[in-house]
Amino acid sequence: MTPDTLVSTGAARLAAAGIDKARAEARLLLAHAMGVARDATLTASEIPPDQAEAYERALVRREAREPFAYITGHKEFWSLPFAVGSGVLVPRPETETLIEQALDFYPGHPHGLAIADLGTGSGCLLVSALREFPASLGLGLDASREALKWATRNGMAYSLSARAEMRLDHWDAAPAEAFDIVFCNPPYIPSADIPGLEPEVSRYEPLGALDGGPDGLAAYRALGPVLARTLKPGGHAFLELGIGQADHMEPMFRPHGLEIRRIAPDLAGIPRCLVLGRP
Ligand SMILES: C[S@@+](CC[C@H](N)C(=O)[O-])C[C@H]1O[C@@H](n2cnc3c(N)ncnc32)[C@H](O)[C@@H]1O
Numbered sequence: 001m002t003p004d005t006l007v008s009t010g011a012a013r014l015a016a017a018g019i020d021k022a023r024a025e026a027r028l029l030l031a032h033a034m035g036v037a038r039d040a041t042l043t044a045s046e047i048p049p050d051q052a053e054a055y056e057r058a059l060v061r062r063e064a065r066e067p068f069a070y071i072t073g074h075k076e077f078w079s080l081p082f083a084v085g086s087g088v089l090v091p092r093p094e095t096e097t098l099i100e101q102a103l104d105f106y107p108g109h110p111h112g113l114a115i116a117d118l119g120t121g122s123g124c125l126l127v128s129a130l131r132e133f134p135a136s137l138g139l140g141l142d143a144s145r146e147a148l149k150w151a152t153r154n155g156m157a158y159s160l161s162a163r164a165e166m167r168l169d170h171w172d173a174a175p176a177e178a179f180d181i182v183f184c185n186p187p188y189i190p191s192a193d194i195p196g197l198e199p200e201v202s203r204y205e206p207l208g209a210l211d212g213g214p215d216g217l218a219a220y221r222a223l224g225p226v227l228a229r230t231l232k233p234g235g236h237a238f239l240e241l242g243i244g245q246a247d248h249m250e251p252m253f254r255p256h257g258l259e260i261r262r263i264a265p266d267l268a269g270i271p272r273c274l275v276l277g278r279p
Helices: 001-014 024-033 049-063 066-074 093-105 124-132 146-155 191-196 201-204 218-230 250-256
Strands: 075-078 080-083 115-116 138-141 164-168 179-185 231-240 258-263 271-277
Touching: 001 024, 001 049, 001 191, 024 049, 024 066, 049 066, 066 075, 066 115, 075 093, 080 124, 080 146, 093 124, 093 164, 093 179, 093 191, 093 258, 115 124, 115 218, 124 138, 124 146, 138 146, 146 164, 146 258, 179 218, 218 231, 218 250, 250 258
Parallel strands: 115 138, 115 179, 138 164, 179 231
Antiparallel strands: 075 080, 231 271, 258 271
Protein backbone atom coordinates (compact mmCIF):
# COMPACT_ATOMS: atom_id res chain seq x y z
CA MET A 1 0.00 0.00 0.00
CA THR A 2 1.08 3.58 -0.56
CA PRO A 3 1.69 5.96 2.33
CA ASP A 4 -1.35 8.05 1.40
CA THR A 5 -3.66 5.04 1.53
CA LEU A 6 -2.22 3.99 4.87
CA VAL A 7 -2.60 7.50 6.27
CA SER A 8 -6.20 7.80 5.03
CA THR A 9 -7.32 4.45 6.46
CA GLY A 10 -5.42 5.10 9.68
CA ALA A 11 -6.91 8.59 10.04
CA ALA A 12 -10.44 7.21 9.63
CA ARG A 13 -9.78 4.66 12.41
CA LEU A 14 -8.30 7.25 14.76
CA ALA A 15 -11.18 9.66 14.09
CA ALA A 16 -13.65 6.87 14.90
CA ALA A 17 -11.77 6.36 18.18
CA GLY A 18 -12.44 10.01 19.06
CA ILE A 19 -9.03 11.49 18.25
CA ASP A 20 -9.16 15.12 17.07
CA LYS A 21 -6.15 15.54 14.80
CA ALA A 22 -6.54 12.09 13.35
CA ARG A 23 -4.91 12.67 9.98
CA ALA A 24 -1.89 14.48 11.39
CA GLU A 25 -1.41 11.77 13.99
CA ALA A 26 -1.80 8.97 11.43
CA ARG A 27 0.94 10.50 9.30
CA LEU A 28 3.24 10.90 12.30
CA LEU A 29 2.61 7.32 13.39
CA LEU A 30 3.45 6.15 9.87
CA ALA A 31 6.66 8.19 9.96
CA HIS A 32 7.48 6.62 13.32
CA ALA A 33 6.84 3.11 11.95
CA MET A 34 9.03 3.86 8.94
CA GLY A 35 11.76 5.42 11.09
CA VAL A 36 11.75 8.60 9.00
CA ALA A 37 10.81 12.26 9.43
CA ARG A 38 7.20 13.19 8.70
CA ASP A 39 7.92 14.78 5.33
CA ALA A 40 9.65 11.65 4.04
CA THR A 41 6.27 9.88 4.15
CA LEU A 42 5.03 12.32 1.50
CA THR A 43 7.54 11.16 -1.08
CA ALA A 44 7.78 7.42 -0.25
CA SER A 45 6.13 5.01 -2.72
CA GLU A 46 5.51 1.50 -1.39
CA ILE A 47 5.79 0.68 2.33
CA PRO A 48 7.66 -2.57 3.14
CA PRO A 49 5.54 -5.17 5.01
CA ASP A 50 7.49 -4.94 8.29
CA GLN A 51 6.91 -1.17 8.40
CA ALA A 52 3.22 -1.58 7.54
CA GLU A 53 2.97 -4.05 10.44
CA ALA A 54 4.70 -1.61 12.81
CA TYR A 55 2.22 1.06 11.69
CA GLU A 56 -0.69 -1.29 12.34
CA ARG A 57 0.57 -1.99 15.86
CA ALA A 58 0.92 1.74 16.54
CA LEU A 59 -2.61 2.40 15.23
CA VAL A 60 -4.10 -0.29 17.45
CA ARG A 61 -2.42 1.27 20.49
CA ARG A 62 -3.56 4.76 19.58
CA GLU A 63 -7.12 3.59 18.85
CA ALA A 64 -7.15 2.34 22.46
CA ARG A 65 -6.26 5.97 23.38
CA GLU A 66 -2.76 5.19 24.62
CA PRO A 67 -0.88 8.52 24.72
CA PHE A 68 0.75 9.36 21.40
CA ALA A 69 4.05 10.02 23.21
CA TYR A 70 4.07 6.56 24.81
CA ILE A 71 3.79 5.03 21.33
CA THR A 72 6.53 7.11 19.72
CA GLY A 73 8.57 6.91 22.94
CA HIS A 74 9.39 10.55 23.31
CA LYS A 75 7.98 14.01 23.98
CA GLU A 76 9.55 17.39 23.40
CA PHE A 77 9.99 19.74 26.35
CA TRP A 78 11.93 23.00 26.29
CA SER A 79 12.89 22.04 22.70
CA LEU A 80 14.56 18.83 23.90
CA PRO A 81 13.30 15.28 23.29
CA PHE A 82 12.58 13.26 26.46
CA ALA A 83 12.12 9.50 26.50
CA VAL A 84 8.72 8.61 27.97
CA GLY A 85 6.51 5.56 28.29
CA SER A 86 4.35 3.64 30.70
CA GLY A 87 4.82 4.74 34.31
CA VAL A 88 5.67 8.39 33.78
CA LEU A 89 3.76 11.61 33.15
CA VAL A 90 4.13 12.95 29.62
CA PRO A 91 5.72 16.42 29.96
CA ARG A 92 3.23 19.21 29.24
CA PRO A 93 4.01 22.49 27.46
CA GLU A 94 2.59 24.59 30.31
CA THR A 95 5.24 23.16 32.64
CA GLU A 96 7.82 25.08 30.60
CA THR A 97 6.51 28.17 32.44
CA LEU A 98 8.57 27.01 35.45
CA ILE A 99 11.79 27.08 33.42
CA GLU A 100 10.91 30.49 31.94
CA GLN A 101 10.37 31.88 35.43
CA ALA A 102 13.59 30.40 36.80
CA LEU A 103 15.48 32.07 33.93
CA ASP A 104 13.74 35.33 34.78
CA PHE A 105 14.68 35.14 38.47
CA TYR A 106 18.24 33.98 37.73
CA PRO A 107 19.18 35.98 34.60
CA GLY A 108 22.44 35.55 32.72
CA HIS A 109 22.54 31.76 33.10
CA PRO A 110 24.53 31.83 36.37
CA HIS A 111 26.91 28.98 37.10
CA GLY A 112 27.07 26.76 40.13
CA LEU A 113 23.50 26.67 41.39
CA ALA A 114 22.11 23.79 43.43
CA ILE A 115 18.79 22.68 41.96
CA ALA A 116 16.21 20.17 43.14
CA ASP A 117 13.24 18.76 41.27
CA LEU A 118 10.68 17.20 43.61
CA GLY A 119 8.65 14.60 41.75
CA THR A 120 10.95 14.66 38.77
CA GLY A 121 8.98 12.20 36.58
CA SER A 122 10.74 12.12 33.21
CA GLY A 123 13.35 14.53 34.58
CA CYS A 124 12.22 17.18 32.09
CA LEU A 125 12.46 20.12 34.53
CA LEU A 126 15.79 19.15 36.05
CA VAL A 127 17.48 18.29 32.76
CA SER A 128 16.24 21.49 31.09
CA ALA A 129 17.38 23.59 34.05
CA LEU A 130 20.81 22.00 34.20
CA ARG A 131 21.29 22.77 30.53
CA GLU A 132 20.39 26.42 31.18
CA PHE A 133 22.51 26.83 34.31
CA PRO A 134 26.04 25.62 33.54
CA ALA A 135 28.17 23.89 36.16
CA SER A 136 25.11 23.55 38.38
CA LEU A 137 24.25 20.38 40.28
CA GLY A 138 20.82 18.78 40.54
CA LEU A 139 18.86 16.29 42.58
CA GLY A 140 15.73 14.73 41.09
CA LEU A 141 13.53 12.88 43.57
CA ASP A 142 10.61 10.69 42.74
CA ALA A 143 8.63 8.28 44.88
CA SER A 144 7.83 6.13 41.82
CA ARG A 145 10.40 3.52 40.80
CA GLU A 146 8.98 3.42 37.27
CA ALA A 147 9.13 7.20 36.85
CA LEU A 148 12.68 7.28 38.14
CA LYS A 149 13.80 4.86 35.44
CA TRP A 150 12.75 7.42 32.85
CA ALA A 151 14.43 10.29 34.71
CA THR A 152 17.66 8.31 34.95
CA ARG A 153 17.53 7.42 31.29
CA ASN A 154 16.96 11.05 30.29
CA GLY A 155 19.70 12.33 32.56
CA MET A 156 22.10 9.90 30.92
CA ALA A 157 20.91 10.79 27.42
CA TYR A 158 21.94 14.40 28.12
CA SER A 159 25.26 13.31 29.65
CA LEU A 160 24.25 14.72 33.02
CA SER A 161 25.13 11.71 35.18
CA ALA A 162 27.94 13.66 36.84
CA ARG A 163 25.71 16.69 37.55
CA ALA A 164 22.32 15.15 38.25
CA GLU A 165 21.48 12.55 40.85
CA MET A 166 18.13 10.87 40.25
CA ARG A 167 17.00 9.32 43.54
CA LEU A 168 14.06 7.10 44.43
CA ASP A 169 12.66 8.87 47.47
CA HIS A 170 9.80 10.80 48.97
CA TRP A 171 10.30 14.55 48.73
CA ASP A 172 10.33 14.76 52.54
CA ALA A 173 13.80 13.24 52.24
CA ALA A 174 15.27 16.25 50.41
CA PRO A 175 18.29 17.60 52.32
CA ALA A 176 18.05 20.76 54.46
CA GLU A 177 19.18 24.24 53.30
CA ALA A 178 20.66 22.69 50.21
CA PHE A 179 19.09 24.33 47.16
CA ASP A 180 19.04 27.70 45.42
CA ILE A 181 16.19 26.53 43.21
CA VAL A 182 13.51 23.92 43.83
CA PHE A 183 11.13 22.91 41.07
CA CYS A 184 7.98 20.95 41.70
CA ASN A 185 5.11 20.02 39.45
CA PRO A 186 3.06 18.10 42.00
CA PRO A 187 -0.01 15.94 41.45
CA TYR A 188 -2.85 18.46 41.65
CA ILE A 189 -6.01 17.01 40.13
CA PRO A 190 -8.90 16.50 42.56
CA SER A 191 -9.36 12.73 42.94
CA ALA A 192 -12.99 12.77 41.81
CA ASP A 193 -12.08 14.55 38.53
CA ILE A 194 -9.63 11.91 37.34
CA PRO A 195 -12.12 9.41 35.86
CA GLY A 196 -13.57 12.22 33.70
CA LEU A 197 -10.24 13.19 32.11
CA GLU A 198 -9.24 12.21 28.59
CA PRO A 199 -8.67 8.43 28.40
CA GLU A 200 -5.01 9.06 27.53
CA VAL A 201 -4.61 10.52 31.02
CA SER A 202 -7.11 8.61 33.16
CA ARG A 203 -6.34 5.16 31.74
CA TYR A 204 -2.64 5.39 31.09
CA GLU A 205 -0.79 8.04 33.07
CA PRO A 206 0.26 7.09 36.62
CA LEU A 207 -2.25 7.98 39.32
CA GLY A 208 0.60 9.06 41.59
CA ALA A 209 1.44 11.81 39.12
CA LEU A 210 -2.13 13.09 38.93
CA ASP A 211 -4.02 12.62 42.18
CA GLY A 212 -3.96 15.69 44.40
CA GLY A 213 -6.43 14.33 46.96
CA PRO A 214 -10.05 15.39 47.54
CA ASP A 215 -9.50 19.10 46.73
CA GLY A 216 -6.38 18.73 44.56
CA LEU A 217 -4.28 20.63 47.11
CA ALA A 218 -2.85 17.81 49.25
CA ALA A 219 0.63 18.03 47.75
CA TYR A 220 0.87 21.82 48.28
CA ARG A 221 -0.01 21.36 51.98
CA ALA A 222 2.74 18.77 52.28
CA LEU A 223 5.25 20.90 50.37
CA GLY A 224 5.16 23.97 52.67
CA PRO A 225 7.43 22.51 55.38
CA VAL A 226 9.54 20.64 52.80
CA LEU A 227 10.35 23.80 50.84
CA ALA A 228 10.92 25.89 53.97
CA ARG A 229 13.50 23.35 55.13
CA THR A 230 15.21 22.49 51.89
CA LEU A 231 15.68 25.93 50.27
CA LYS A 232 18.79 27.92 51.10
CA PRO A 233 18.10 31.39 52.55
CA GLY A 234 17.50 33.59 49.49
CA GLY A 235 16.46 30.57 47.41
CA HIS A 236 13.35 30.22 45.26
CA ALA A 237 10.83 27.51 44.55
CA PHE A 238 8.95 27.26 41.25
CA LEU A 239 5.72 25.28 41.59
CA GLU A 240 3.21 24.38 38.94
CA LEU A 241 -0.44 25.19 39.71
CA GLY A 242 -3.64 23.68 38.38
CA ILE A 243 -6.45 25.83 37.04
CA GLY A 244 -8.12 27.83 39.81
CA GLN A 245 -5.56 26.94 42.49
CA ALA A 246 -3.61 30.22 42.70
CA ASP A 247 -5.94 31.82 45.26
CA HIS A 248 -5.38 28.96 47.71
CA MET A 249 -1.61 29.24 47.92
CA GLU A 250 -0.97 31.98 50.49
CA PRO A 251 -2.18 29.98 53.54
CA MET A 252 -0.20 26.95 52.36
CA PHE A 253 3.16 28.66 52.39
CA ARG A 254 3.14 31.88 54.46
CA PRO A 255 2.89 30.00 57.80
CA HIS A 256 6.16 28.29 56.83
CA GLY A 257 7.96 31.58 56.28
CA LEU A 258 7.81 31.44 52.49
CA GLU A 259 6.82 34.54 50.50
CA ILE A 260 4.87 34.55 47.27
CA ARG A 261 7.08 36.48 44.85
CA ARG A 262 4.99 35.99 41.72
CA ILE A 263 2.24 33.95 40.14
CA ALA A 264 3.08 33.77 36.45
CA PRO A 265 0.66 32.81 33.67
CA ASP A 266 1.30 30.19 31.03
CA LEU A 267 0.88 30.92 27.31
CA ALA A 268 -2.89 30.47 27.64
CA GLY A 269 -3.00 33.14 30.36
CA ILE A 270 -3.73 30.63 33.14
CA PRO A 271 -1.93 31.35 36.46
CA ARG A 272 0.51 28.48 36.28
CA CYS A 273 3.78 29.06 38.09
CA LEU A 274 3.94 29.99 41.76
CA VAL A 275 7.30 31.53 42.66
CA LEU A 276 8.11 31.32 46.36
CA GLY A 277 11.06 32.96 48.07
CA ARG A 278 12.73 32.00 51.30
CA PRO A 279 13.86 35.30 52.84
C1 LIG B 1 2.73 15.77 37.91
S1 LIG B 1 4.09 14.63 37.91
C2 LIG B 1 5.41 15.70 37.36
C3 LIG B 1 6.52 15.00 36.62
C4 LIG B 1 7.54 15.94 35.99
N1 LIG B 1 8.17 16.77 36.98
C5 LIG B 1 6.85 16.82 34.95
O1 LIG B 1 6.68 18.01 35.22
O2 LIG B 1 6.50 16.32 33.88
C6 LIG B 1 4.38 14.44 39.64
C7 LIG B 1 5.51 13.47 40.00
O3 LIG B 1 5.69 13.52 41.42
C8 LIG B 1 5.90 12.22 41.91
N2 LIG B 1 5.48 12.27 43.32
C9 LIG B 1 4.23 12.39 43.81
N3 LIG B 1 4.26 12.48 45.16
C10 LIG B 1 5.58 12.42 45.51
C11 LIG B 1 6.25 12.48 46.77
N4 LIG B 1 5.60 12.61 47.90
N5 LIG B 1 7.60 12.40 46.77
C12 LIG B 1 8.29 12.25 45.60
N6 LIG B 1 7.68 12.20 44.39
C13 LIG B 1 6.35 12.29 44.35
C14 LIG B 1 5.06 11.32 41.02
O4 LIG B 1 5.52 9.99 41.04
C15 LIG B 1 5.24 12.02 39.67
O5 LIG B 1 6.33 11.47 38.94
